[in-house]
Amino acid sequence: MDDNPAVHQEMVTTSEEQSQPNPVGCNKNRRLLLVVFSFSLFAAALGLGVYSHLQKTADPWTSQWKSAAPPCLSPACIRTSEHFSAAMDPFSHPCDYFLFACGTGGSSTSDQRHRVRRISDEDNGELDKKREVRMRRETDIQGNSDGWLIKFPDRKTALLKTIKEILEAPEEGVSMSAAEQKAKKYFKTCMDAESPEKVGSKPFLTLLQQLGGWAVSNGWNQTDFNTTLALLMSQYSTFPFFSVYVGSDPDEEQAASDQHYIQIDEPHFQFPIDWNSKTQKSKASTRYLRPFYMSCGQYLDLLGVPSSETTQHCGLYVSLSTTLALATAPLHYRLSQKLLYHRITIQELQTLAPGIDWLACLNAIFQPLPISQSDLVLVHNLRYIMHMSQTISKWQVQHEMMGTGPLHTYMIFSLLHTLIPALDSRFFQTMRNFSIVTGDTEEEMPRWLRCLEQTERGFDTVLSHAIRERHAQKEAEELVHDVYSSLKKKLTDLVWRDDRSSAFILNKMKCLNPRLSTKTNNLSHAELNHLYAEVVLSEEDFFSNYLQILVLEQKSRSRLLSHGTQTDGLSITPSISGNNIIFPVGMFVSPFFHSSYPRALNYGTLGSLMAKDLLHLLLPDIQTKANNPELESMCIWSHYLSVTEDPGRVGTFSLSPSEQQEVWVQYSALQVALDAYKMSFTRHPEDSSLSDLSYIHLFLSSYTKVTCDADSYHEFMPFEPSFLVTVLCSNSHFCPKPLTCVNKSQSYPREMCQSRTLH
Ligand SMILES: *[C@@H]1O[C@H](CO)[C@@H](O)[C@H](O)[C@H]1NC(C)=O
Numbered sequence: 192m193d194d195n196p197a198v199h200q201e202m203v204t205t206s207e208e209q210s211q212p213n214p215v216g217c218n219k220n221r222r223l224l225l226v227v228f229s230f231s232l233f234a235a236a237l238g239l240g241v242y243s244h245l246q247k248t249a250d251p252w253t254s255q256w257k258s259a260a261p262p263c264l265s266p267a268c269i270r271t272s273e274h275f276s277a278a279m280d281p282f283s284h285p286c287d288y289f290l291f292a293c294g295t296g297g298s299s300t301s302d303q304r305h306r307v308r309r310i311s312d313e314d315n316g317e318l319d320k321k322r323e324v325r326m327r328r329e330t331d332i333q334g335n336s337d338g339w340l341i342k343f344p345d346r347k348t349a350l351l352k353t354i355k356e357i358l359e360a361p362e363e364g365v366s367m368s369a370a371e372q373k374a375k376k377y378f379k380t381c382m383d384a385e386s387p388e389k390v391g392s393k394p395f396l397t398l399l400q401q402l403g404g405w406a407v408s409n410g411w412n413q414t415d416f417n418t419t420l421a422l423l424m425s426q427y428s429t430f431p432f433f434s435v436y437v438g439s440d441p442d443e444e445q446a447a448s449d450q451h452y453i454q455i456d457e458p459h460f461q462f463p464i465d466w467n468s469k470t471q472k473s474k475a476s477t478r479y480l481r482p483f484y485m486s487c488g489q490y491l492d493l494l495g496v497p498s499s500e501t502t503q504h505c506g507l508y509v510s511l512s513t514t515l516a517l518a519t520a521p522l523h524y525r526l527s528q529k530l531l532y533h534r535i536t537i538q539e540l541q542t543l544a545p546g547i548d549w550l551a552c553l554n555a556i557f558q559p560l561p562i563s564q565s566d567l568v569l570v571h572n573l574r575y576i577m578h579m580s581q582t583i584s585k586w587q588v589q590h591e592m593m594g595t596g597p598l599h600t601y602m603i604f605s606l607l608h609t610l611i612p613a614l615d616s617r618f619f620q621t622m623r624n625f626s627i628v629t630g631d632t633e634e635e636m637p638r639w640l641r642c643l644e645q646t647e648r649g650f651d652t653v654l655s656h657a658i659r660e661r662h663a664q665k666e667a668e669e670l671v672h673d674v675y676s677s678l679k680k681k682l683t684d685l686v687w688r689d690d691r692s693s694a695f696i697l698n699k700m701k702c703l704n705p706r707l708s709t710k711t712n713n714l715s716h717a718e719l720n721h722l723y724a725e726v727v728l729s730e731e732d733f734f735s736n737y738l739q740i741l742v743l744e745q746k747s748r749s750r751l752l753s754h755g756t757q758t759d760g761l762s763i764t765p766s767i768s769g770n771n772i773i774f775p776v777g778m779f780v781s782p783f784f785h786s787s788y789p790r791a792l793n794y795g796t797l798g799s800l801m802a803k804d805l806l807h808l809l810l811p812d813i814q815t816k817a818n819n820p821e822l823e824s825m826c827i828w829s830h831y832l833s834v835t836e837d838p839g840r841v842g843t844f845s846l847s848p849s850e851q852q853e854v855w856v857q858y859s860a861l862q863v864a865l866d867a868y869k870m871s872f873t874r875h876p877e878d879s880s881l882s883d884l885s886y887i888h889l890f891l892s893s894y895t896k897v898t899c900d901a902d903s904y905h906e907f908m909p910f911e912p913s914f915l916v917t918v919l920c921s922n923s924h925f926c927p928k929p930l931t932c933v934n935k936s937q938s939y940p941r942e943m944c945q946s947r948t949l950h
């Protein structure tokens with residue numbers, strides 16, 4: 192286990208008494224030091240002698256934080272200890288570890304570093320194919336590594352793996368709720384690739400009959416347009432002409448309420464749409480129309496429709512699709528034209544877009560909640576909605592006589608797309624072939640990931656409950672609490688431009704209530720079972736299971752509107768909801784967190800990530816109102832230049848505002864996480880460790896490791912964030928040994944740093 196004897200030795204030889212001069216005055220801001228480091232000797236030197244002395248003798252932290260700790264031998268610790276090695280240890284090569292701490296080591300740094308960066312970057316997106324490709328690449332890197340570059344996965348990947356483990360775990364009876372058994376059963380039937388193949392297109396055709404048939408194959412019952420639309424949206428999560436979801440209004444004063452609104456948006460179209468920025472018009476890309484038409488014919492073929500019907504019906508389908516697409520607009524345009532979040536009552540909407548029976552549709556979607564004419568909805572492109580309504584009315588009149596029912600056919604095609612995951616693989620291949628034609632180069636998602644996504648759509652409440660039960664217990668609550676308190680302390684201590692700004696942000700911090708997830712994952716097993724009581728899953732009939740997932744989605748939309756409680760499901764970053772800062776349970780998965788890990792590890796990894804997320808969340812307020820970000824980041828930057836560049840070049844580059852901001856955020860996050868760990872340690876003065884590292888040493892190594900592997904803000908950093916450990920060490924006595932490089936001429940730009948930070 193001790194693969195790093197050198198470090199170990201240093202640990203033994205560098206003990207308490209080391210008194211390292213402060214070579215660079217980054218944090219000469221005394222108020223900051225007093226609060227954040229009040230327990231240190233530094234504070235004593237600054238005139239808080241008595242206080243600090245008492246602290247020092249009484250405080251278990253001060254007397255123990257450099258000691259070696261008993262090893263953690265839990266299975267989780269043994270699994271994670273492979274992540275910790277000499278390569279990630281800031282103290283094993285103090286001269287330039289931060290230049291390649293994230294790479295392969297040695298001098299050829301940039302290639303590997305960039306590769307690793309790109310992969311671990313964007314982990315905030317939706318579940319999508321990209322992630323899968325990324326995971327695969329990551330596995331490659333792990334596979335190729337020579338044993339000491341075992342990367343942390345990105346946070347989303349770690350969460351997905353955790354959920355997969357939960358779903359695949361053998362059923363051990365008693366403690367599991369019936370709802371959880373259903374989730375596992377769903378996943379299992381989904382993973383069974385055989386069953387949809389056996390039945391072919393039959394389940395879809397049966398469903399089609401139940402819905403009154405369609406004009407494409409004889410026997411359409413001329414079903415009412417509005418009735419069918421309401422049915423598809425409410426029972427089958429299918430939104431052919433416009434999409435409907437629930438969310439808050441960002442323009443509303445945050446603390447005002449948890450108010451959630453019905454939101455109405457453009458639908459998702461199956462083909463690429465070109466935006467002409469000169470004429471500001473959208474148009475379906477002409478070169479893909481032929482393949483789109485062809486794929487329509489292939490679907491009809493799979494459904495057993497005679498090819499004689501294809502020309503007419505697919506022609507109408509393509510024509511209606513492209514007509515609707517004309518009024519869509521890309522997000523950036525809608526944003527610049529303020530077309531988003533348009534508030535309007537349902538009654539007004541009915542007047543502007545009379546082609547749809549809005550009240551009936553929304554009532555169906557959100558049953559059993561009553562929706563009334565005077566309710567407000569938020570519309571994200573009213574022009575599209577009006578155009579869509581006109582198109583529908585026009586087509587309805589034009590085609591009524593001919594009985595071709597293009598509106599109805601269009602809706603059934605939408606339904607078919609929703610149901611493709613539950614149909615046999617020829618449907619999927621047809622869809623896939625078309626998306627390849629349109630330039631989609633992503634690899635196919637593995638089956639388990641698709642199944643996991645489906646399970647999550649229906650059983651989000653169950654899964655977030657299960658993660659909470661297994662992974663985010665007391666230790667997680669404490670981490671949240673400590674990081675949040677420590678962050679408050681840090682903010683109290685900033686130098687604000689004026690009193691009003693500081694009062695504003697501090698008050699905001701005080702009002703916000705940090706919570707480990709929402710009400711929905713605090714349900715009892717009985718409540719949870721009740722929520723899923725109506726779900727009856729079949730061993731063989733995956734199609735019917737999938738339909739139930741769609742109904743569950745409708746229920747959770749409706750719950751969201753009535754209670755405003757979103758299950759955070761696959762979320763991995765904190766968010767503000769009303770008066771709460773919600774820390775989703777998805778954050779608390781290994782290797783970032785485990786209740787059996789040494790706390791030094793939990794606070795160094797997840798604690799610092801959390802602090803970073805929170806600072807980013809609050810940054811818009813801090814950035815404009817406090818002086819520190821700019822001053823501190825400039826000082827850190829000159830420190831960096833002084834140890835990496837020729838002395839003559841110091842100060843030649845400056846940082847962009849976003850880099851300044853990020854440097855400050857990352858350094859503050861390190862301080863906040865360390866302070867939080869200290870709080871925790873003072874409360875329970877014992878902890879375990881890994882690889883024989885002392886508490887503080889493990890904390891700093893964990894921080895280095897996680898910023899290298901799983902930092903989503905990496906691209907805004909002008910240097911490796913692990914350099915911040917150097918800065919911390921040169922400004923405090925925290926480090927197990929000095930992080931100064933003896934054989935480098937380090938000429939710090941002392942004056943500049945001091946004068947700037949002392950403002
Ligand atoms: C279609 O209409 C016929 C005649 O009215 C009726 O017998 C049949 O049940 C209807 N089919 C559906 C699916 O509603």
Ligand SMILES: *[C@@H]1O[C@H](CO)[C@@H](O)[C@H](O)[C@H]1NC(C)=O
Nearest residue numbers: 416417545546547548583587
């Ligand atoms: C849908 O219902 C609305 C309101 O009743 C009506 O104005 C509209 O014509 C109907 N749409 C179609 C296509 O029948």
Ligand SMILES: *[C@@H]1O[C@H](CO)[C@@H](O)[C@H](O)[C@H]1NC(C)=O
Nearest residue numbers: 489617618619620621622624
């Ligand atoms: C998809 O494309 C592949 C390769 O071009 C072809 O072999 C296959 O038959 C196509 N599948 C369908 C369902 O169209």
Ligand SMILES: *[C@@H]1O[C@H](CO)[C@@H](O)[C@H](O)[C@H]1NC(C)=O
Nearest residue numbers: 706707708709710712713714
């Ligand atoms: C969760 O439930 C427990 C017991 O029912 C309660 O004490 C606790 O306050 C609840 N937590 C949240 C966040 O609602």
Ligand SMILES: *[C@@H]1O[C@H](CO)[C@@H](O)[C@H](O)[C@H]1NC(C)=O
Nearest residue numbers: 285286287932933934935936
């Ligand atoms: C510092 O000295 C060590 C040992 O003599 C050497 O290996 C290392 O390359 C030197 N570093 C620099 C930056 O000169």
